[in-house]
Amino acid sequence: MLIRDNRLDIPSSEITPQSLYLNRRALMAGSAGLIAAGLLSRVAGAAALTTVPSDITTTGEELTPKDDVTSYNNFYEFGTDKSDPAENAGSLTTSPWTVKIDGLVDKPGDYTIEDIMGAQPIEDRVYRMRCVEAWSMVIPWNGFPLASLLNRVGVQPSAKYVAFETLVRPSEMPDQDSSFPALAYPYVEGLRLDEAMNRLTLLAVGLYGETLPNQNGAPLRLVTPWKYGFKGIKSIVRISLTDKQPPTTWNIMAANEYGFYANVNPKVDHPRWSQATERRIGNGFSDRRETLMFNGYGDFVADLYAGMDLAQNY
Numbered sequence: 237m238l239i240r241d242n243r244l245d246i247p248s249s250e251i252t253p254q255s256l257y258l259n260r261r262a263l264m265a266g267s268a269g270l271i272a273a274g275l276l277s278r279v280a281g282a283a284a285l286t287t288v289p290s291d292i293t294t295t296g297e298e299l300t301p302k303d304d305v306t307s308y309n310n311f312y313e314f315g316t317d318k319s320d321p322a323e324n325a326g327s328l329t330t331s332p333w334t335v336k337i338d339g340l341v342d343k344p345g346d347y348t349i350e351d352i353m354g355a356q357p358i359e360d361r362v363y364r365m366r367c368v369e370a371w372s373m374v375i376p377w378n379g380f381p382l383a384s385l386l387n388r389v390g391v392q393p394s395a396k397y398v399a400f401e402t403l404v405r406p407s408e409m410p411d412q413d414s415s416f417p418a419l420a421y422p423y424v425e426g427l428r429l430d431e432a433m434n435r436l437t438l439l440a441v442g443l444y445g446e447t448l449p450n451q452n453g454a455p456l457r458l459v460t461p462w463k464y465g466f467k468g469i470k471s472i473v474r475i476s477l478t479d480k481q482p483p484t485t486w487n488i489m490a491a492n493e494y495g496f497y498a499n500v501n502p503k504v505d506h507p508r509w510s511q512a513t514e515r516r517i518g519n520g521f522s523d524r525r526e527t528l529m530f531n532g533y534g535d536f537v538a539d540l541y542a543g544m545d546l547a548q549n550y
């Protein structure tokens with residue numbers, strides 16, 4: 237894994253694989269132990285982030301242990317078992333990283349992750365997360381509102397949707413290199429512009445106060461806590477403003493099971509299972525809870541869907 241936090245004062249010309257880096261720095265500093273100790277935590281994906289409290293606090297629930305958040309994942313590019321992303325994503329190169337922002341914006345371009353992260357404070361936001369597979373977690377994210385990035389690049393009046401795309405790199409993403417990939421790649425997702433601008437909608441760059449582990453979608457992933465987890469597209473390389481509803485991966489794979497909206501809704505069952513309850517990860521198999529409409533975030537987002545039939549627009 238590569239060093240990827242620009243706030244470590246490491247010029248990008250110095251960003252090299254771990255072994256090279258360690259050797260060179262150790263030589264330069266003449267204090268191998270100290271440097272190596274500091275670096276090891278960084279290369280393990282544990283670079284501390286400088287964050288600020290958020291004005292949004294959404295849950296007083298117990299946090300899901302970090303070990304569960306980082307070892308029970310969906311990131312099909314690295315395999316379909318829950319343990320595959322933690323096992324296989326470590327080698328993903330996340331620096332350098334650029335995000336193409338294009339379409340109906342005033343300032344299209346290739347933005348570096350350092351530029352994107354440096355433009356506004358990184359907030360601490362605890363969100364309850366609900367996967368369509370009927371499990372849930374409570375995750376302390378670190379990130380910033382998608383709206384601040386969109387405002388910065390200037391959304392044009394004709395834009396109505398935001399489309400997102402994940403990296404395609406078969407050399408580092410084993411499922412993309414498979415003869416029978418689990419999904420059509422790139423993984424794509426989308427939001428209506430008003431959903432994208434909602435203050436809950438976060439671009440996450442970390443969790444538990446440290447840079448995002450690769451398996452959680454480093455270096456940049458979407459978080460929309462009132463929607464099923466599959467909306468939370470990982471390792472984003474492109475954000476496009478459009479006037480048409482963009483295609484979304486799970487809808488492409490099974491349109492009768494996964495809609496564009498993907499709002500958490502205990503009253504609309506998945507065709508193959510109930511969505512009325514969920515299993516809270518981290519407390520054993522017996523911890524089942526009732527699922528809340530909009531995952532409990534109705535105060536923030538219910539207005540967005542006024543007058544819509546949510547059974548039709550699932």
Ligand SMILES: Nc1nc2c(c(=O)[nH]1)N[C@H]1C(S)=C(S)[C@@H](COP(=O)(O)O)O[C@H]1N2
Nearest residue numbers: 309310311312367402423452465466468470
């Ligand atoms: N690129 C990409 N993004 C993805 C996925 C994926 O397979 N590929 N899985 C989604 C699903 S189904 C869920 S539940 C969340 C899981 O995020 P987490 O592993 O950080 O909890 O990521 C979402 N984002």
Ligand SMILES: [Mo]
Nearest residue numbers: 367368465466
């Ligand atoms: Mo999911």
